[in-house]
Amino acid sequence: MENYKIFLENLSLISRKYKIINSTKETFNIFSILRNEYDEVNLHSKFITELLKDKNHGRKFIELLLPIIGVENINYKRVNIFSEYSVKDNGRIDIILKFFLEDSKKVVVIENKIYADDQYQQLKRYYDSMLMEGYKPEEIELVYLTLAGAEPSEDSIKGLPDVVKENIKIISYKDDIIAWIEDCIKEAAQVPVIRETLVQYESLLKKITGKGEKTMTEEMKNIILSNKDYLDMAYKLTDVLVKIKQDLQLKFWEKLEEKLNNSLNLQLEKKLESPNHHYSKNLIDKFYTGSKNNKYYGLMYFIKDLENKGKLYLRIEVNENLYYGFRIIDNTGSNLVNKKDDYLEKDLLNLRFSRTDAWLGWKHFYSSELQNQFINFKELDSNLVNVLKDDRKLERLTSEIEEEILEKLTILNLLK
Structure with missing residues (x-):
């Protein structure tokens, strides 16, 4: 000892x-002040897009980026660049670059993932959309961008031809985008406004990727x-940290369930089939040990029956991050009907919920206890550990979640 x-x-x-x-370091950062640091759509995708579109330096920034995403020796006449590019019935592409060459064309589709989860056949749907726009397979480049260079899930690439799967370019903010920003800083060295903006963005990326x-x-x-002896101890500490994470996540769910049961006049469902499992110690233990069936559990509250549709539920769930939303389970027991239904569609869109096959609308929780960041149970860093182990901080965290849920239920007129 x-x-x-x-x-x-x-x-x-x-x-x-x-x-x-x-x-002692300067902490002022305009990106952190104006946006959530992990907001992939409204911060990162938009900022990267605007850099590439800059009328004076955009072409050079593009030339610096292309080798990173595996597109080299491309002599283009012009390029159209978009963020949140809408593709009919197939969602929105985070960043897209459409190049017009002398006698051909090329499109680069960049799927930007900070903490959001992959959607079913997401990259497959984007690839198919480009085919429908008239691009040939060899003219389509798929790029998957994450914080640390994670690969897309099997769900996301399901249905893609093997040759396309093998050629998806996987890049990271931690290595590739930071290196690109550093090159852009050199390029814009004589332009103070752009240079200092890039320096602050680089600082933000180092912070959220841990590179600093x-x-x-x-x-x-x-x-x-x-x-x-120290080496032996470090290996043993790995098991201790896993146990800490398991115990603290269970503590969180028990506290949240207690709080919501007291404030929601809704029936808690504990016996629904996958992917609507109630949390349990067994599922939480698997979550941190890499076992199969180790995600998509949480709390499920029955709201009401919908005539000719099924049952409407409130769902709080974890994949990596904690999120919540509303889900219909039809009379056959399927929850893959939500995107086809227009129930609450406009209201949920106005409240910034995302719609998928499995969700009428879902969104991540943010917490002031964590400086308005995601509640990431997979990483469960020291900041979140310090909140969960402190009963007063845990009370504030679960109260924030409770208040947000009650607010949305009230706005949607779903409280009894």
Whole structure:
């Protein structure tokens, strides 16, 4: 135990040192002030699109980006660039670049994922939409952009030809976009307004990807590798951290269920089939151990019967992040009917809910306890741990969720 104490104290000293160093750095960032730092649509997609469209420097910024996304030696006459590009019945493409060459054309489709989940056949639907617009398979480039370079889910690419799946370009903010922004800073060095904006955006990306903590991580790594006992302890701590995450997530669900049961005059459903499972200790344990069937659980409240449609439910659920929304389960037990139904469509759109086959409308929770960031249970970083282990902070977090749900139910006139 004494060795563990010394080991942890050494790591704590390194952490405190970097907290002091970081406290002296300039923290003002216009992006953090004006938008949620993780808002992939209204911040990241729009900002990247506007950079590429800049009338003075856009062409050079595009030339710097193309090698990163695997499109080289392209001599184009003009390009049209869009964010949130609507494709009929197939959703919205985050970023799209349509190149017009001398005797041909090319389209680059960029799916931008910060914390949002993949939708069913999402990349397949975008690919098919480009085919319907007249592009040949060899003229379509699919790019999948995430914080750390994750691959698209099987659901997202289901139905794509194998050759297309193999050629999806996977890039990350952490490595590729930060490197691109650094190149753009050099290009705009003589233009203070653009240069300083890019510097602030680079700073934001380093913050949300954790790239700015590399030096601290390196120092901790060196300490662990310097002592065999420390290395053994680090491996054992991995199991301890998993157990902490499991216990704290269970604590969260139990507290939220207690709170909602007291405030909602709705029936809690606990025995519905997948993907509408009630949370359980077993499911939460699997969530952190990589087992199959380890997501899409939560709380399900029956709201009312809808004539000739089925049953309407309020659903709070976790995939990686916590989100909630409204779902119809039809009389056959299927929940894949929601996108076909126009019930509450306009109201939910006005409230900024997203509509899918499985949801009339869904949206992520944000929390002031977490500086208005997503509630990410998969990562469950130290900030969220500090909220969940503190009963007063957990009370405030669950109260925020309760208030948001009650507000939306009231607006939609769904409270009894």
